[in-house]
Amino acid sequence: MSDPILTREERRLRDALHAEEDVLPLGLVPEDLVRRWGKRRRTRMVRRVQLVVVLALVAVVASGAAWSIVALHGQPLAVSSASIAGGVSVTPSPVTGPGMSSGQATLSLTQPESATSSFGVGCSWSPTGHVVGLAIGKQVIGNDYPFIRWSLTPGPKYEIELVEPDQTSFIGAAGNYASQAAADGHTGSITFTNLVLNSGDPSTAPRRSGTFSWTCEQAASLGNPAPSLPSLGVDEEGVPALWIIENGVPVRAAFTSCPVELTTPAGSFAERCATSNWWEPLALLKSALAVPPGASLAFAIDGWTITSAQVVASLSTSTPGSVDNPLQDLHAVLGNGAVPFSTPATGSWYVHFTLEAATDAGSTLDAEYSDWITIA
Amino acid sequence: MTASTTVQGLREHRPDVLADLLTRFGREIQTVAYLIVRDTGDADEVLADTLLTALERGHQLRDETALRAWLLRIATNRALGMRRRSVRLLQLGSLPETASPDAMDTESLDRAALKDALGSLPPRIRAAIALRYYADLNVDEVAAALGTSRNTVKTQLRIGLDRMRDQLRDGGSEAAALGAEVNHV
Numbered sequence: 001m002s003d004p005i006l007t008r009e010e011r012r013l014r015d016a017l018h019a020e021e022d023v024l025p026l027g028l029v030p031e032d033l034v035r036r037w038g039k040r041r042r043t044r045m046v047r048r049v050q051l052v053v054v055l056a057l058v059a060v061v062a063s064g065a066a067w068s069i070v071a072l073h074g075q076p077l078a079v080s081s082a083s084i085a086g087g088v089s090v091t092p093s094p095v096t097g098p099g100m101s102s103g104q105a106t107l108s109l110t111q112p113e114s115a116t117s118s119f120g121v122g123c124s125w126s127p128t129g130h131v132v133g134l135a136i137g138k139q140v141i142g143n144d145y146p147f148i149r150w151s152l153t154p155g156p157k158y159e160i161e162l163v164e165p166d167q168t169s170f171i172g173a174a175g176n177y178a179s180q181a182a183a184d185g186h187t188g189s190i191t192f193t194n195l196v197l198n199s200g201d202p203s204t205a206p207r208r209s210g211t212f213s214w215t216c217e218q219a220a221s222l223g224n225p226a227p228s229l230p231s232l233g234v235d236e237e238g239v240p241a242l243w244i245i246e247n248g249v250p251v252r253a254a255f256t257s258c259p260v261e262l263t264t265p266a267g268s269f270a271e272r273c274a275t276s277n278w279w280e281p282l283a284l285l286k287s288a289l290a291v292p293p294g295a296s297l298a299f300a301i302d303g304w305t306i307t308s309a310q311v312v313a314s315l316s317t318s319t320p321g322s323v324d325n326p327l328q329d330l331h332a333v334l335g336n337g338a339v340p341f342s343t344p345a346t347g348s349w350y351v352h353f354t355l356e357a358a359t360d361a362g363s364t365l366d367a368e369y370s371d372w373i374t375i376a
Numbered sequence: 377m378t379a380s381t382t383v384q385g386l387r388e389h390r391p392d393v394l395a396d397l398l399t400r401f402g403r404e405i406q407t408v409a410y411l412i413v414r415d416t417g418d419a420d421e422v423l424a425d426t427l428l429t430a431l432e433r434g435h436q437l438r439d440e441t442a443l444r445a446w447l448l449r450i451a452t453n454r455a456l457g458m459r460r461r462s463v464r465l466l467q468l469g470s471l472p473e474t475a476s477p478d479a480m481d482t483e484s485l486d487r488a489a490l491k492d493a494l495g496s497l498p499p500r501i502r503a504a505i506a507l508r509y510y511a512d513l514n515v516d517e518v519a520a521a522l523g524t525s526r527n528t529v530k531t532q533l534r535i536g537l538d539r540m541r542d543q544l545r546d547g548g549s550e551a552a553a554l555g556a557e558v559n560h561v
Contacts, residue, residue, distance in 0.1 A: 009537070010509060016490050017510040021407045027420055028402065030395035037391045037428055278534075308527050354527060366526070 226300035226337040233302045238262065238269060242353060242369040244289060245298040245338055252289045254299070254353065254371040255281055261366040278370050279314060279350045288372040293346055300338040301357055304365060309355040311341040316348040316372065327351070348374045383443055386434025397427050401444060404511060405451045411506035412455035414495050419455075426451040448511055449521040452503050493540040501539075504532040 229243045229250050239260050243250040257278055262269045291297065300306070311327040327341040344351070353369040377385075377396045385393035402423060409422035429450050430437075437446055494502060500522065507518045508529075515533075519526045 013490075013505075013537075013540075014509040014512070017407075017411065017494075017506065020411065020491075020510075021403055024403070024406055024410055024416060024419070026402055026406060028398060028406075028423055030398055033394040033398065033424060033427055034391050036424060037394065037431060040428055040432070308525065310527065310531060354530060356527060 226302050226304055226306075229300060229302040237271070239271075239367065240301045240304055240357070240365060242299055242301050242355075242367075244371060244373075245300060246289075246291055247296050250300075252371065254351075254369040255285065257281065257352070257368040257370045259366075259368065262363075263365075264363040265361060278352050278368065279316075282316075282350050282370055282372045285372050288348060288374040290374050290376060291343065293343070293375055295343055296340065297343050298338045298340040299353060299369075301365070304357040304359055304363075305337060306339050306355055306357050309339055309353065311351065311353050313344045313349040313351045313373075316350045344373070344375055346375050348372070379443065380440060383434075383437060383440040386431060386437060386443075389431055389434060391431065394427055394431060397430065397447070401447050402427075404444075405447060408448060408503075408506050408511055409451050409455045411494065411510060412452065412499060412503050414491075422451055422454045425454050429454070445513065445517050445521065448507060448513065452507065452521050456499055456503060489544055490540070493543040496543060497536050497539060501532045501536040504529055505536045508533055 226243075229241075230253075234240055235256055237260075239256050239262055241253040241256070244252050244254055258271050260269070260271045299311075313327055327344065349372070351371050351373050355365075355367060355369075357365040357367075377393070382393050382396050382400075385396075405426050406419050406423045409426075410416060410419035413419055413422065426447060430447055437443065494505065497505070503522060504518055507513045507521055508515070513521065515526045515529050519529045522529065
C-alpha cells in the first residue's frame with residue numbers, strides 16, 4: 001500500500017513495522033476460538049445470576065444515600081441525582097464561558113476513606129457539532145494525584161480513563177459505566193459504578209458509584225471570533241493567517257506550517273507535509289519576533305473561533321523539537337477569539353501552534369503554524 | 377464467505393464466522409497487539425479476546441464497511457488494558473528476551489533498535505504509531521480507535537517520532553531508518 005501523505009521517513013517506519021508481521025507465528029486456530037467461545041458463554045450466564053443477587057443486596061444497602069444538586073444561575077446545568085454508596089455531596093460553581101453550560105462539581109467521599117475530587121463538567125463547541133461534553137477531574141488521595149479524564153467517544157458516549165498527572169499513562173481501572181453525550185439543548189450523563197480511584201489496595205481504595213448529568217444550552221453562535229486584525233487575513237493559498245498578539249497588539253503573522261486542511265462552503269484546500277520536522281522552515285526566517293520578558297502573548301485568526309489548540313516551544317539553540325515545552329494545553333481555549341499562551345523563559349525559541357478553528361458559517365480549519373520568538 | 381456474510385454472522389453471533397475473521401484479520405490484529413504489548417503470548421491473547429468480543433458484540437456494528445477499523449479498535453483497547461495490568465509484573469524484574477547482537481546482521485540490528493525505540497514509548501503513543509503506520513489507518517480512524525481527538529493523535533504521532541528519532545540517534549544505530557533520515561534532512 002502506498003500512502004502519498006506519508007513522508008519518506010514515515011514510509012520507512014511503516015515498512016519496518018510491517019516486517020514485524022513476518023516473524024510473528026500465528027498460533028491461534030479456529031478450533032481454539034470456538035472452544036473459548038463456548039466457555040465464555042457459560043461463564044457469562046453464571047455471572048449474570050451472581051449479578052442479580054448482588055444488585056438486590058446493594059439496592060437494600062444504598063437506598064438512603066443520594067447526590068444533591070444545585071442549579072447554576074438558572075442554567076439547566078450540571079450534576080444531578082442518582083443513588084450512591086458512601087456519602088457524597090456535590091457543590092457546583094458558576095458557569096464559565098459565553099454560551100457555555102459548565103461548572104465545577106466537588107465530591108466528598110466519606111467511606112471507606114476520606115477523599116475529595118473536583119470535576120469540571122460542561123459543554124463546549126466543536127467545529128463539527130457545536131457542543132460536546134468535556135470533563136477532566138483531579139482526585140486527591142493522600143499524596144496521590146491521579147486524574148480522571150472523561151472524553152467523548154464515537155457513539156456518542158463518554159469514556160472514563162484514570163491517568164497520571166502527565167495524562168499519558170494509565171493507573172487504576174475504570175469501573176463499569178454507561179454514558180450518553182450531551183448535545184445542544186439535550187442532557188448528557190455518565191453513570192458509573194465501582195470506579196476504583198487509585199492503584200492501591202483494592203480493599204481500601206475509594207470506590208464510587210453515581211451519575212453526573214447535565215444539559216447543554218443551545219449555543220447561538222460558535223463563540224467569540226477574533227478581534228480586528230491587520231489586513232493580511234489569508235496567505236496566497238487562501239489559508240487564514242495566524243497573528244501573534246503582544247500586549248493586545250497584533251505584531252506579526254506566524255509562518256503557516258503543515259498540514260493544513262481548510263474547508264469552506266465554497267470549497268476546500270489541503271496541504272500535506274514534506275517533512276515532519278516543523279522547525280525546519282523557521283531557519284529561513286531572517287529575524288525573530290523580539291518580545292520582552294513578562295509580555296502578554298496571545299494568538300488569533302481574523303474572523304475565526306479557535307476551538308482547540310496546543311502551543312509548544314523548543315529552544316532554537318538545542319536540537320529543535322527534542323524538548324517541547326507546553327505553552328498552552330489542548331482543551332482550555334474553546335469559545336475564545338484570541339487565545340493567550342504562556343511567555344517562554346528568556347532565550348531564543350521556536351514556537352509551534354497546532355489548532356482547529358471554525359466559523360458560524362460552517363467553515364473549518366485544521367492547521368499548524370510556527371514562529372521564531374526571542375525573549376530578551 | 378463474503379464480507380457481508382461475515383458481518384451478518386457476527387450480528388447473529390454465529391461462531392462459524394470466527395475462522396473467517398481469523399483468516400482475514402488475524403495477522404493484522406496480532407501484529408498491532410504485539411506492537412503495543414511487546415509479547416507474542418499476550419498478543420495471541422489479545423487476538424483471541426478481540427475476535428470473541430467481536431462475536432459477542434456483533435450486533436453493535438452498524439456499518440459493515442467499518443469492520444476492520446472496529447476490530448482494530450477492540451484490539452487496541454484490549455492491548456492497552458493488558459499493558460496496564462502487566463506493568464507491575466514487568467517492574468518486578470522480568471526482562472524481555474533479546475538475541476545476542478553478535479548473532480544479528482545489520483538489518484536485524486536496525487530492526488532491534490527500532491523495536492527498542494518503539495518499546496520505550498508510552499503505550500498510547502505506541503498504539504497510535506502502530507495504528508497509523510502499521511495498520512495504515514488515517515488520523516481520524518486512529519482517533520476513533522483511541523477514543524481521542526485528531527489533534528491529540530497528531531501530537532502523539534509527532535512526539536512518538538521525535539522520541540524514536542532521538543533514541544535511534546543516541547543509540548548510534550546510524551543505519552536505522554529514522555535516525556539516518558534525520559541525519560540527512
